[in-house]
Amino acid sequence: MSKHVSHWIGGRPWGGAADRRGDIYNPATGQVTGTVDFASATVVGDAVAAAAKALPGWRSFSLAKRTSVLFAFRELINAHRGELAELISSEHGKVTSDADGEVARGLEVVEFACGLGHLLKGAFSENVSTGVDAYSIRQPLGVVAGITPFNFPAMVPMWMFPIALACGNTFVLKPSEKDPSASLLLARLLAGAGLPEGVFNVVHGDKEAVDALLTHPDVRAVSFVGSTPIARYVYQTGTSAGKRVQALGGAKNHMVVLPDADTDLAADAAVSAGFGSAGERCMAVSVLVAVGSVGDQLVAKVADRVRGLRVGPGTDDRAEMGPLVTGAHRDKVASYLDTGVREGATLAVDGRMHPVIGGDADGFWLGPSVLDHVTPAMSCYRDEIFGPVLSVVRVPSYDDALRLVSENPYGNGVAIYTNDGGAARRFVSEVEVGMVGVNVPIPVPMAYYSFGGWKSSLFGDTHIYGTEGIHFYTRGKAVTSRWLDPSHGGINLGFPTNK
Numbered sequence: 176m177s178k179h180v181s182h183w184i185g186g187r188p189w190g191g192a193a194d195r196r197g198d199i200y201n202p203a204t205g206q207v208t209g210t211v212d213f214a215s216a217t218v219v220g221d222a223v224a225a226a227a228k229a230l231p232g233w234r235s236f237s238l239a240k241r242t243s244v245l246f247a248f249r250e251l252i253n254a255h256r257g258e259l260a261e262l263i264s265s266e267h268g269k270v271t272s273d274a275d276g277e278v279a280r281g282l283e284v285v286e287f288a289c290g291l292g293h294l295l296k297g298a299f300s301e302n303v304s305t306g307v308d309a310y311s312i313r314q315p316l317g318v319v320a321g322i323t324p325f326n327f328p329a330m331v332p333m334w335m336f337p338i339a340l341a342c343g344n345t346f347v348l349k350p351s352e353k354d355p356s357a358s359l360l361l362a363r364l365l366a367g368a369g370l371p372e373g374v375f376n377v378v379h380g381d382k383e384a385v386d387a388l389l390t391h392p393d394v395r396a397v398s399f400v401g402s403t404p405i406a407r408y409v410y411q412t413g414t415s416a417g418k419r420v421q422a423l424g425g426a427k428n429h430m431v432v433l434p435d436a437d438t439d440l441a442a443d444a445a446v447s448a449g450f451g452s453a454g455e456r457c458m459a460v461s462v463l464v465a466v467g468s469v470g471d472q473l474v475a476k477v478a479d480r481v482r483g484l485r486v487g488p489g490t491d492d493r494a495e496m497g498p499l500v501t502g503a504h505r506d507k508v509a510s511y512l513d514t515g516v517r518e519g520a521t522l523a524v525d526g527r528m529h530p531v532i533g534g535d536a537d538g539f540w541l542g543p544s545v546l547d548h549v550t551p552a553m554s555c556y557r558d559e560i561f562g563p564v565l566s567v568v569r570v571p572s573y574d575d576a577l578r579l580v581s582e583n584p585y586g587n588g589v590a591i592y593t594n595d596g597g598a599a600r601r602f603v604s605e606v607e608v609g610m611v612g613v614n615v616p617i618p619v620p621m622a623y624y625s626f627g628g629w630k631s632s633l634f635g636d637t638h639i640y641g642t643e644g645i646h647f648y649t650r651g652k653a654v655t656s657r658w659l660d661p662s663h664g665g666i667n668l669g670f671p672t673n674k
Contacts, residue, residue, distance in 0.1 A: 178209035180355045182218060182379060183362040185225040186372025191218065197352045197381070202268030202498040203488035205537035211355045213380040219347075219387035222376040226318040226345035227393050229373030234315055234343040238292050241341055246289045247368035248337075252282055259360055263328055264489030266354035268497040268539065269452045271489045274329075280619070281333030284640050287622035288337035294645050295342065307657045313649040315343035316395040316419065320388045322409065324401045325351035325500055326455045326561075332358060334626065334640045335398045336375060342648045344395075347376045349388060353500055355379050389413045396647065398639060399423065400457070402559065403585070403631050410634035421635040421647055423457070423627055425559040426587030430460045430616055431576045431602070433593040434467040440614075441592040442476035445565065448590070448616035450484060450543040453499050454508075454563040457632075458588050458610075458617045461560060462549075463567045464576045470569045474523055474547050477565070481524050481543045487532040494532060498539040499562060505539040508562030512544055515555040515566070521547040526563055551579065559585070573598060581607035587628030590616045609633065 180199065182189035193212035201208045214222075233241070252259070260274035267274070297311040321335040328350055336346045350358040358377045365375050378384055388394055389412045396419040399409040406424035413420040430448065432441045448460035465473050487494030499505040509527060516522050522544070529542020541563060549556050549566040556566055570576050580589050590612035591602045599613045609628035612618030620626050620641065627638030637643040 180211040182214060183359055183377040184222045186366055199266060201265055202500055202539045204535040205539060211352050211379050214378040214384040216387040219378050219384050222347050222378045223318055223391050223393050225373040225376055226347050229371055230317055230345045233345055233371055233374045242289050244369045245285060245337055245341055248365055249285045251364040251367055259329055259357060262356045262360060266356055268500055270494045270497050273452055277327055277330040281330035283622040284333050285337045288341040291341040294642060307655060309655050311651055311653050313651055315649055318393050319344045319396040320347045320394050322349045322385055322399045325353040328354045328357040331400050338640060338644045339648045344648055345374045349378050349384050352379055390416045406634050421637050421639060424632050426457045426632055427559055427583055427585040428460050428588040429462040429464050429580045430590045431464040432469055432473055433598060434469045435594050436592040438473050438476055442473060442480055444616035445477050446480045449565040450496055450563045453496055455561055458619055460616055463565055465567060465569045466573060466576050474567055478524050478545055481545060484543055485532055486529055486542050487534050491533040499541055502539050505541050508560055509541050511555045511560050511564055515546045515553060518553040520549045520553060523547040577605055584631045586630035587632035588618055
């Protein structure tokens with residue numbers, strides 16, 4: 176049955192008629208399963224107006240009350256976790272277990288936001304001058320917005336709005352139009368948790384909706400996750416309109432394997448990190464850097480593991496990797512295999528020949544692929560492919576590997592596999608990348624740290640979630656105070672409580 180996905184504004188589904196709509200696909204079948212309304216600038220304005228109207232009331236809620244709503248939301252997410260994972264799988268294509276893992280990582284940020292009070296504490300200095308005290312506080316910005324990608328339709332929004340809401344802001348989310356349903360379920364669960372109307376809003380759409388958020392005078396800050404060209408555009412447009420912007424862009428994540436590494440563990444890690452979510456994640460390993468003599472053995476073990484991966488629809492419990500999100504994206508990713516060979520690479524594993532279990536022939540399938548003997552001059556190395564293609568670059572030494580990684584224009588994530596603690600420690604210190612894993616292939620920080628890369632992987636001054644996320648969604652205020660006469664509030668023998 177075809178579904179219809181629309182906006183969530185002012186605490187309820189939008190009841191208007193959209194001038195434009197987009198199709199929603201099931202990537203495993205290639206079939207259209209529904210439509211999604213695209214917001215005009217006017218509709219975006221209505222969502223921002225609803226958030227602005229709700230702001231004074233939500234901001235005046237005590238911190239204890241705000242975090243209690245988020246804790247209730249956490250409980251509802253857990254109760255509906257299977258439903259959310261199935262929605263993600265049906266529209267994105269990732270297998271259900273992978274979708275469930277996405278929800279789990281998003282929940283970590285919700286849980287972090289539930290304990291935000293400690294990190295919102297200011298500082299106090301008594302008697303800085305005679306009878307004068309000084310202190311600092313952090314206050315919410317106001318209406319803030321999030322623009323999120325298709326690859327994590329639940330997790331990436333949950334990297335943003337729980338912290339923004341806990342800090343006292345109201346929120347407008349513009350998720351990807353490719354898999355919009357998860358955002359509506361999140362909105363309904365927030366309402367069920369007791370979030371007041373208008374505090375959280377969802378608008379769907381394309382560039383028109385994005386531009387409306389980036390230029391609306393009442394939107395104080397914008398968080399974005401997506402490709403580098405769009406991240407640059409979001410940052411330039413938003414900051415030109417006077418907004419605070421954090422725009423996380425693309426990646427070309429390397430995994431460096433030194434000759435002393437356990438090649439079985441390294442091959443397992445490379446395959447897991449390279450082909451989970453069909454490679455459609457900004458922390459996927461896309462370049463395997465084989466140092467010294469380790470190349471032949473490592474590539475053989477990776478190829479052996481890749482051929483055994485089970486590709487199929489998310490509804491099949493046997494499947495380990497699903498389809499790509501759209502047919503056009505599948506074709507673009509597959510084109511890098513032919514281009515790589517023309518430019519001199521060796522196609523060690525051709526994913527176009529990979530069998531699909533229980534899948535529809537019209538699905539957007541591309542199996543895991545490996546290009547060997549890749550060089551930095553090739554397009555398969557330079558471009559963010561964002562799909563199940565692992566490029567192997569062979570270098571003679573540690574110094575060559577370090578130089579290769581650090582000179583790449585992206586600086587999102589990197590991993591090193593070695594049993595040499597000194598080499599690992601040196602690599603962590605010297606590499607020009609924002610997130611580093613030592614024998615950890617996908618170094619996504621826990622919620623109490625912050626996520627984000629360097630160079631062309633981040634536009635703005637702050638990373639997402641963690642303590643930097645709190646700083647992004649608040650601004651500091653310094654107060655200098657003198658009280659000439661003490662005031663008394665009367666007698667109350669009751670036990671003090673939060674209200």
